[in-house]
Amino acid sequence: MKPKFWLVALPILSLLTMSACGQAGASPTLAAGEPARALGGGGGVSYVSGGTITQGLVATGTATVSAEPEIVQVTFGVDLRGNDPAAVVNEAAQKINRAIAAAREVGVAEEDLQTTGYNVWVETVYDPQTGQPTGQVVYHASHFVMATLRDLSKTGNLLAAVVAAGANSISGVNFTVENPDALVKEARQKALENARAQAEQMAQVLGISLGKPVLVSEGSWYPVATVVRAEGMGGGGVEAPSISPGAFSVTVSVQVVYEIR
Helix, strand or coil: CCCCCCCCCCCCCCCCCCCCCCCCCCCCEECCCECCCCCCCCEEEEEEECCEEEEEEEEEEEEEEEECCCEEEEEEEEEEEECCHHHHHHHHHHHHHHHHHHHHHHCCCHHHEEEEEEEEEEEEEECCCCCCEEEEEEEEEEEEEEEEECCHHHHHHHHHHHHHHCCCEEEEEEEECCCHHHHHHHHHHHHHHHHHHHHHHHHHHHCCCEEEEEEEEEEEECCCCECCCCCCCCCCCCCCCCCCCCCEEEEEEEEEEEEEC
16 A cells, blocks of 8 residues: 655646756756646655646755866956046046956956946935035946956956056956856756655655655856955055856756656
8 A cells, every 4th residue: 555645735837946046046947747736855745647636856966066166257346436426437437447457458358348336426424413415416336347357367466556546446256167058067967866855765664655846946056256345445566366167056956846656
């Protein structure tokens, strides 16, 4: 006699979803039949197949694949404030142009420089005691650029060069690879193999036979970029910091619902 499972009444055609952190979101894929919602982790569920509610087994697999970083993406810029809008805008333009030129000198190609943000705005100054406007305003100007450097050994030199040239903010240092999709495919295959092994182990212990997968849901994520702050820095004499790229990793998690025979 087949063991009984914890069953729940579920609406037809509701899809299993998973949440993922990072740059890639959940991407549910229907394997067969008309699935109903699956329970998290490993265990029993009900799903709809051929118009009837049938028992199923849920298995979760996770895999992480790492590789040596191939490129580094550095986002740098200027963030200035002052009483004269024209003077603030001009100073920001001069400093970011010098920083961009410094990045080229380090080895960043022209096609690997991209403006990621430009903003000019007015701040109204309020009296801290009354909360009322004082009539004074402060003008802000910011300009940020992302540089892609393909020689990782020059990462510290790039950071020092753009700060020395006038950049007063480095908001991101992100080590990555040219083709992360290849790592995602490898991690996905390993995660599916892991889920199958988990399902087979549970089936053996429970004395049941597994059928075909009826629902697969995937979540994948990438590491968060390293953040380096250089607020208020500028001018000459900036020492190149020591930067460790570490490893670039991709993690894929899948949840698979198998038929129970």
